[in-house]
Amino acid sequence: MTVLYLFDIDGTLLDAHGSGRGAFDAVFAEHHGIANASEGIRYGGKTDPAIVEEIFLARMGRAPTAAEHAAFVEAYLPRLRSQLAAQGVRVLEGVVATLELLARLGHVRLGVATGNIRAGADAKLAAAGLHPWFELGGYGCDSPKRAELVATAIERGRARGEVREVVVVGDTIHDIAAARACGATVCAVATGSDSADKLRDADVVFRTMSELPAWHAARFG
Ligand SMILES: [Mg+2]
Incomplete structure (x- = not known):
């Protein structure tokens, strides 16, 4: 699954x-x-x-x-x-390698959950060359409330087949709260506006995205 x-x-x-x-x-x-x-x-x-x-x-x-x-x-x-x-846009440390690794695994589906409206999200991902990795999303145009757009993204993910676990990855306390409201696991990454200390309520806090593949391997094998 x-x-x-x-x-x-x-x-x-x-x-x-x-x-x-x-x-x-x-x-x-x-x-x-x-x-x-x-x-x-x-x-x-x-x-x-x-x-x-x-x-x-x-x-x-x-x-x-x-x-x-x-x-x-x-x-x-x-x-x-x-x-x-x-x-221009700067892709953050470890992001490309992490997406490459996850996409290679058969049991992973990749999406975005973002407060950006869809067209804005697409423009940012395209500017960064990251758009090919993501097959679905929840966006600011789906709801002004983050928990609701995360729920929409989860629905879209489940519509494509059974999902065993949802993992939200974000850089703020708002990502954590939204993930919790949806019953998702949450990985925080301290590369954005909130410090690692502020993000301590996440299931795990990464200094950069480079740490995600090892966490994934330990948790899901
Ligand atoms: Mg953010």
Whole structure:
């Protein structure tokens, strides 16, 4: 039976050098005339729709309307793509070797569970050359709540065949909470916004992704 791995993207697989934040700020400046709108707002582990709402509440004193939200997302994608093209993306240590190893095993299925909207996730993975590894996902456009998008990714994984265990891999306390809510095993990796100490409630904490293959071998053989 299969182990379903669900990887977070930002801080877990790659560092997009603030491209998402840069794109959010550019759109907000363009639409609402406010520069650096997300200053002071933490992005790590949050979903795109939740971040848009947080920026609106902080700068406009209210939540966005559905039309404002849709316009924001539409304007965000081209901005994100140009930011990614300009700044590039750094694939984090051990990620490619780990994905290569897991993909070679017959009993593993690979997906993403990310707060990015689908098109944003695809743009980041493509910029990093990582998109061929993943066959399914749960995204910020599936739900603004991380636990719900992880649940959606699990459903999509189970729709492809029986799953023995789900392993969520992420870099923040939000990844851990979402995984727990779904009854998944959770591996934390201290390469993103939260320190190893903050991540101690995970089943295991890795310094970098390079440590995952040995953990997998010990746990699943
Ligand atoms: Mg992350």
